[in-house]
Amino acid sequence: MVQSRHSPAVEIQLTPMQIPEAVPGAGLAFAGPEGMNATAHNLLLHPGQPSEMIVHIKNLEDRPLRLSLKVEGEFPSQWCQIGTEGREIPPGAQMDAVLYFTVPATFFEDQEAISPGKKDKLTLNFHCLVVVNIDQGTEREQTQHSEIFNLYIRPYSFYMEFLPVLYREIDFIGRFIKIFEQAYQPAIDSFNVMWANIDPLTAPRALLPFLAHWVAWQVDSVWDLNQQRRLIRRAVEIYRWRGTRKGLRLYLHLYTGLPLDEDIPNERDKHISITEPFGPSFILGDAHIGSAVLAGGQAYHFVVHLRKTRSNQLINEQLIRTIIEQEKPAFCTYELFIENPIT
Incomplete structure (x- = not known):
């Protein structure tokens, strides 16, 4: 292989897709051509997040060139994948290649990242080389052109977004701020989702007994998990309406799902119907056959009709009676009917 010693056959330009601010010269990215050249050879990598480096290769000769591209460096080879548009560049044309870099998400936690023989020091900066081999026709007639760039592996820090650009350019500040972010952010995240931990519908299962104790609700194993969540969440409302038709209907609704x-005005047409067989009393001069009931019917008595929405719906009649006995006034009597849907 012959190294190129005359005027280069190709021109190589690098364009990083993520420019590190906390490296020398990065803050000059918008200060002119010199600042752009300084940042064009640096690529920032966050573990677990992909990043790319664009390689622009321009043919400076008046003949087509066949070439191959490779990346050399001390980093593991599986971190980088190369994507090209082909292997031949027409005269004066340009070809773009993409270097896809991905660092494992567990880079900072993986003890294997600390290489032996380096005094247990974790390597965060890598010097790399983009090598373009130009094929002249035979194995010995090859020229090689290269461009140097640097990889900087840094943990992503959300807190850096709150700092002025002047401080973001200092690498030590980024690492120092990351210590506080790792220490305090879990507590902040926990506080932000506290509403979900105290809502019985979204709280972890282990917290349900604690939330039930808050509202003096007795957790019973006969209830499944979703029923327990709904009952604990609306326990105070059930207490408020205990002994009324509305409270009993709400309790039965939370258990059966009916x-x-x-929106249905007629009580008898509802899926959970609670009626009283009580009509107008027999009054001389006002009573009509078919509408008057002697003594007005049975006092302190009500009828519960449950109409299933599907025939295979399971409703525990004994549990329904336990609910009714618990919610009704002690002096009341009742009748229970569970009806299957009409097919």
Whole structure:
């Protein structure tokens, strides 16, 4: 292989997709051509997040060139993948290649990242080389052109977004701020989702007994998990309406899942129907046959009708009676009917 010693056959330009601010010269990215050249050879990598380096290769000769591209460096080879548009460049044309870099998400936690023989020091900066081999036709007639660039592996820090650009350019500040972010951010994240931990519908299962104790609700193993969540969440509302038709209907709704049908005016047409067989008393001169009931019916008595939405819906009748006995006034009597849907 012959190294190129005359005027170069190709021109290589590098364009990083993520420019590190906390490296020398990065803050000059918008200060002119010199600043752009300084940052064009640096690529920032966050573990677990892909990043790219664009390689622009321009043919400076008046003949087509066949070439191959490779990347050399001390980093593991599996971190980098090369994507090219082909292997031949027409005269005066330009070809773009992409270097895809991905650092494992566990880079900072993986003890294997600390290489032996380096005094247990974790390497965060890598010097790399983009090598372009130009094929002249035979194995010995090859020229090689290269361009140097640097890889900087840094943990992503959300807190750096709150600092002025002047401080972001200092690498030590970024690492120092990351210590506080790792120490305090878990507590902040926990506080931000505290609402989910105290809502019985979204709280972890281990917290349900604690939330039930808050509202003096007795957790029973006969209830499945979703039923327990709904009952704990609306326990105070059940207490408020205990002894009323609304409270009993709400309790039965939370257990059976049958709709409340609050938009249906006729009580008998609802899926959870609670009626009283009580009509107008027999009054001389006002009573009509078929509408008057002697003594007005049975006092302190009500009838519960449950109409299933599907025939295979499981409803524990004994549990329904336990709910009714618990919610009704002690002096009341009742009748229970569970009906299957009409097919």
